[in-house]
Amino acid sequence: MSHEPPAFDLVIRHGRLLTMSAADATFDDGFLGVRDGRIAAVGKDSEQPAYTAAREIDATGCAVLPGMINAHSHLAMAQFRGIADDVTLEEFVSRLTTEEAKVLTRDAVRRGVASASAESILAGTTAALDMYWFDEETAAAAAPYGLRIVTGPTFAGFANPDPRSFAETLRDAEVRLAAHPPGATAAPVLMPHSTYALTRHQLQEVAALARRYACRVHVHASESPKEVADVRQAHGASPIQVLEQTGLLGPGTVVAHAVVLDDADIETLAATGTSVAHCPWSNLKLACGVAPVGELLAAGVTVALGTDSAASSNGLDLWSAVKLAATLHKGVSGDPRLITARQAVELATVHGAKALGLDGEIGTLETGKRATLQVVDLTRPHFAGCQDVWSALTYSARPSDVRDVVVDGVERVRAGALVSPQ
Structure with missing residues (x-):
């Protein structure tokens, strides 16, 4: 022997x-x-x-x-760092989309992602949930650095660099999903931009596709008071409620930001098993407010940490996000026990893996x-x-x-x- x-x-x-x-x-x-x-x-x-x-x-x-796991990023936007500082979210989006229309190509995405991947991996970030145009370029550009990218096609009704229509993007997404077993971690993630960028019918179509292939969903929601007010006027409900009504919430969904929530929104997120990507630096810099992370955690919602883009937060540094998450909510709540040091590290690791459906593999x-x-x-x-x-x-x-x-x-x-x- x-x-x-x-x-x-x-x-x-x-x-x-x-x-x-x-x-x-x-x-x-x-x-x-x-x-x-x-x-x-x-x-x-x-x-x-x-x-x-x-x-x-x-x-x-x-x-x-x-x-660490970045639960909400737009890696290629590293090339736009500093173009829209000290402005509101609405002005930030306006300046960004104007600049994207001028310069964004597949090659530009690859260059931006390469730089962002180096920045991320050097800081201990090993995976990212990324929403951006030309997502397949993002995954390819990150691969040489070892950064694991979870991404997929983005759906938006506003002018953007992707020349495809909503219907074409939906059709192409189904072709890509059909190449994977249902629920596979390597399958594309469907990324409806937001409830203000798509109609209810379009949101329902994305939800139906996600159900057919048991794939994951990533969406911006309730990022600012103005967004919530606009969505209520357009849809008659809060962004979280619109997502629930159109079938987009569930254990496979990660909602980015979730800053402006009422008690009903928090209950809905908890009841549906939806995860939240908390992006404290971006939310503070754009004066959007502070997400009710304490209340979300108390309700049983999985809360992970994200950087958002290097254009809105000016960095891809999850270490500073960990520190901010552990201090910001103490100050806002008046409770020094809220988000302990250990919990803050868990948000960037254990919770991030769970939110991305990768807790069987990493975290x-x-x-x-x-x-x-x-x-x-x-x-x-x-x-x-x-x-x-x-x-x-x-x-x-x-x-x-x-x-x-x-x-x-x-x-x-x-x-x-x-x-x-x-």
Whole structure:
């Protein structure tokens, strides 16, 4: 009988291993072994039997945790950073669409996404739910960086760079969906822009297509008081209620923003199992308000974190979004216990994976899941004196503290620098 020691493609040792699993397992001197792109072993380094490894990462002085998940982005809009600062949401949209009409092409999308992907992966973000024109270009441009893109066709009634009509986009979307098994995580996500950009009939058609193929849906809703007022005037209901009435809410749907909600909206989101992508930086910068995240979480709604675009938030930094989420809601509510340090990190990891339907694959570090993680250097001066790892990560960490990033077992960032694609 052979007694060969277990072999790993990659081993990460000695760091503070934060699995973020339901069992809440953490290991001060951790061991994580990777084989064929998945996690094959997790535990204490001292308890591991003899093994061989093609490569080892020494994570001494570091935290090892899941990669972050951007639950709402427009990555290609990185090329428009700074074109519409210090304006209302409506003025922002006007300036942006004017600029897009001038310069946006498939090549421009690829260039913008390449830059945004580098920015994201260097900051420990390993997956993004992205809504933008020419979505297939987005997925292709992000692939060399290891950034996992969840995306699909966008539907909007206003002038945009996509020359197809609504009917043509719907037909093309069905062709793409038919190439995947129903409910497949790799299937396109249907992205009706908003309740103000489409008619009720169009929203119903998108919902019907989503039901036929059991695919996911991503939509903007209730981002500002003006939007809610306009939608009430046009549709006789709030954006959330319109989405419910047209069949677009459910466990497979992620609503971006959800800033202006009444009690009925929150109840509807909870009852339908709909997730929310909270984008605090963008909402504050555009003076839209503050999403009622405490109330949403209390109602049982899955709340994930998003950056929105680098044009509206000026960055793709989920670390600062984690810190903001953990502080903003304390200030607004007057409750310092609202959104704890640990919860804030969960919004960007565990909750993000659940919202995107990827919680069986990523979001925690458990045996059998994809080896997608980040190594954060906690030896920097701005962590000095901190005795709690969650406090360090939420209130002190910066993107530059991300030392290494592994996606599906492949090193994408090493010692703070991009690793060239193999």
